Amino acid sequence: xxxxxxxxxxxxxxxxxxxxxxxxxxxxxxxxxxxxxxxxxxxxxxxxxxxxxxxxxxxxxxxxxxxxxxxxxxxxxxxxxxxxxxxxxxxxxxxxxxxxxxxxxxxxxxxxxxxxxxxxxxxxxxxxxxxxxxxxxxxxxxxxxxxxxxxxxxxxxxxxxxxxxxxxxxxxxxxxxxxxxxxxxxxxxxxxxxxxxxxxxxxxxxxxxxxxxxxxxxxxxxxxxxxxxxxxxxxxxxxxxxxxxxxxxxxxxxxxxxxxxxxxxxxxxxxxxxxxxxxxxxxxxxxxxxxxxxxxxxxxxxxxxxxxxxxxxxxxxxxxxxxxxxxxxxxxxxxxxxxxxxxxxxxxxxxxxxxxxxxxxxxxxxxxxxxxxxxxxxxxxxxx
Numbered sequence: 001x002x003x004x005x006x007x008x009x010x011x012x013x014x015x016x017x018x019x020x021x022x023x024x025x026x027x028x029x030x031x032x033x034x035x036x037x038x039x040x041x042x043x044x045x046x047x048x049x050x051x052x053x054x055x056x057x058x059x060x061x062x063x064x065x066x067x068x069x070x071x072x073x074x075x076x077x078x079x080x081x082x083x084x085x086x087x088x089x090x091x092x093x094x095x096x097x098x099x100x101x102x103x104x105x106x107x108x109x110x111x112x113x114x115x116x117x118x119x120x121x122x123x124x125x126x127x128x129x130x131x132x133x134x135x136x137x138x139x140x141x142x143x144x145x146x147x148x149x150x151x152x153x154x155x156x157x158x159x160x161x162x163x164x165x166x167x168x169x170x171x172x173x174x175x176x177x178x179x180x181x182x183x184x185x186x187x188x189x190x191x192x193x194x195x196x197x198x199x200x201x202x203x204x205x206x207x208x209x210x211x212x213x214x215x216x217x218x219x220x221x222x223x224x225x226x227x228x229x230x231x232x233x234x235x236x237x238x239x240x241x242x243x244x245x246x247x248x249x250x251x252x253x254x255x256x257x258x259x260x261x262x263x264x265x266x267x268x269x270x271x272x273x274x275x276x277x278x279x280x281x282x283x284x285x286x287x288x289x290x291x292x293x294x295x296x297x298x299x300x301x302x303x304x305x306x307x308x309x310x311x312x313x314x315x316x317x318x319x320x321x322x323x324x325x326x327x328x329x330x331x332x333x334x335x336x337x338x339x340x341x342x343x344x345x346x347x348x349x350x351x352x353x354x355x356x357x358x359x360x361x362x363x364x365x366x367x368x369x370x371x372x373x374x375x376x377x378x379x380x381x382x383x384x
Contacts, residue, residue, distance in 0.1 A: 007080040007090075008034050011041070015135070015153035016363045017143060018068045021060045024364045025070070025152065030143060032155040033134040035082035039127070040163050042076035042094060045172045047151040048354075048377045049073075049366045050180050051207065055301065056146065057367070063123035068144040069135055071151030072098050073179035073377075075172035085160050093168040095179050095336060098147035099327040100128065100161040114191075114331045119161050121326060124148070128159050149179070152363060154382050164336045167344065173357065173379045174343065174350040178336050180327070181377065182353060184299060185212020185275070186339060187328020189220055193271045193297050197221030202261045202269040203243075204285050205276035206234035208353060208376045209299055211241045213273045215349055216328075218242030219342070222271075226264065228257060231373075240352050258287025268294050276300040279308050286310065286322055294320040299328075353377045 011032045016025040035041045053070045056063070078092045088094060100119035107113040115121070119128045125144035126132055134157035135143035135150070150156045166175060177183075185208070189195045201217040203210045206229040214225050218241060227235060227243040235246035247260055255263070262268045268290030274282045277300030286296045310322075330336070342348035356378040358365050366378035 010034065011079075011155050013154035014360070015069050015143075016360070017137070018057055018066055018070055020066060021064060022058050025367070027361065027363070029138050030069075030153065031136045031138070032153070032157060033136075035080060035085075035134075035157050036127070036130060037083040038085060038129060038160050039082040039157050040085060040088060040094070040160055041079045041081070041155060041157050042096060042163075043079050043155055044074050044076040044151050044153060044382050046176055046379050046381045047071045047074040048176045048179075048379050049370055051370065052147070052180070052301065054367065054370060063125075065125040065144040067137070067141075068125065068146055069150040069153050069156070070146045071153070072096075072147040072149040073176050073181065074149065074151035075166070075176040076151075076156070079155065081160075087160055088163060088165050092165050093170075093172075095164045095166055095175060096149045096151065096156070096158040097162050097164060097179055097327070097332040097336070098149055099330075099332055100148070100159070101332045102161045103333065108331070114327060114329050116161065119159065127157070128161070152380070162332075164332050166337060166340055170340055170344060173354060173381070175340055176379065177350055177353055177377055178339055181208045182212045182215070182350060183330055183336060183339060184325070184328040185209045186216035186219070186348070187330035187335065188273060188297050188299055188325040189213050189216030189271075191329035191335070192323065192325040193273070193295050195220035195222050195271055198223045199270040200224040200226070200265050202226040202228060202265075202272045202285070202288055204228045204257070204272065204274045204281045205300065206231075206238050206243070207275060210273070210275035211238060211353070211376065213275060213299070214238060214241040214243050217271070219348065224265075226261065226269065228261075241349065256287065257281075257284040261288030265290070267291070270294060272296045274298045274300050277302045279306045282308055283310065286320065289320050291318045291320060296320065296322045298322070298324045354379055357381065
């Protein structure tokens with residue numbers, strides 16, 4: 001923990017700052033302001049790199065903003081809290097999340113939604129309640145936040161609606177994965193689709209999210225999990241998470257991917273998950289879903305303004321469902337502790353997602369590994 005003398009005062013610390021789109025992050029000294037009411041200041045223990053960080057790091061136009069502190073999968077220790085915060089206190093181990101869970105609005109009180117109405121998800125560069133930043137550089141210039149977390153810094157400030165208290169005995173380099181990617185994939189199978197035992201699942205895209213969907217489907221008892229990817233090496237990786245069959249998207253023999261899935265399953269998969277972020281793949285996933293009860297779940301983040309094209313008659317006559325899944329439909333404050341307990345009980349696999357670990361000074365190496373397709377998750381330790 002930090003000395004109690006820091007409470008209520010600005011903290012100077014190191015952060016990895018994105019100064020220009022696509023340029024290496026610069027580790028520099030920044031100033032982190034004390035938390036405002038309903039906010040928590042957190043000392044980051046470690047963070048992991050998600051593909052969403054890469055996506056926004058490359059963006060030259062809004063919602064790409066610079067200079068910015070990226071990162072949104074992390075574990076940390078509460079350094080201090082602002083007024084009206086009673087859920088956590090100094091010394092608690094927490095996971096910050098990009099999805100809010102206020103606990104007060106109709107959506108947060110309902111079991112049917114995880115889309116908070118009080119603090120709705122948006123691609124804002126500010127703190128959610130005040131539209132201001134808690135970061136400045138040594139020149140006094142403000143630095144933008146990222147997805148309400150900004151974890152590539154030794155200290156960050158997060159709204160209490162985005163903070164989940166966790167078991168302090170959990171290994172931080174595994175628990176941090178539950179801040180976004182693994183939770184999103186597992187949750188999509190568990191909460192959004194409610195995958196049934198002995199069902200058939202098709203997953204379009206076997207990146208970290210797709211593999212997490214496979215893990216969730218495995219935990220739900222799916223007996224056949226079909227992975228679809230352009231990289232045939234993903235099959236061997238996918239087997240660790242329950243993938244039983246593989247479709248090489250680059251060698252479809254002239255058939256559409258949807259038709260291939262229908263042929264393999266005798267009419268279509270019970271559940272299809274699109275994990276890449278391509279409207280054409282959403283259409284193929286929908287086509288590959290079984291008529292009558294098939295569910296297609298969209299997790300991939302497509303380019304801004306991308307449109308879907310579905311045949312109206314097919315939608316009417318097929319009886320299939322198409323739905324989106326933000327953060328896997330999970331309610332962060334209640335569901336993340338469940339997933340963490342499953343990991344601690346050796347039911348949920350997290351270790352297998354961590355392929356690399358680096359020190360904070362080598363954070364740009366984590367970016368290189370993900371860009372080269374060499375890592376699933378690279379954990380970045382703030383201080384070894």
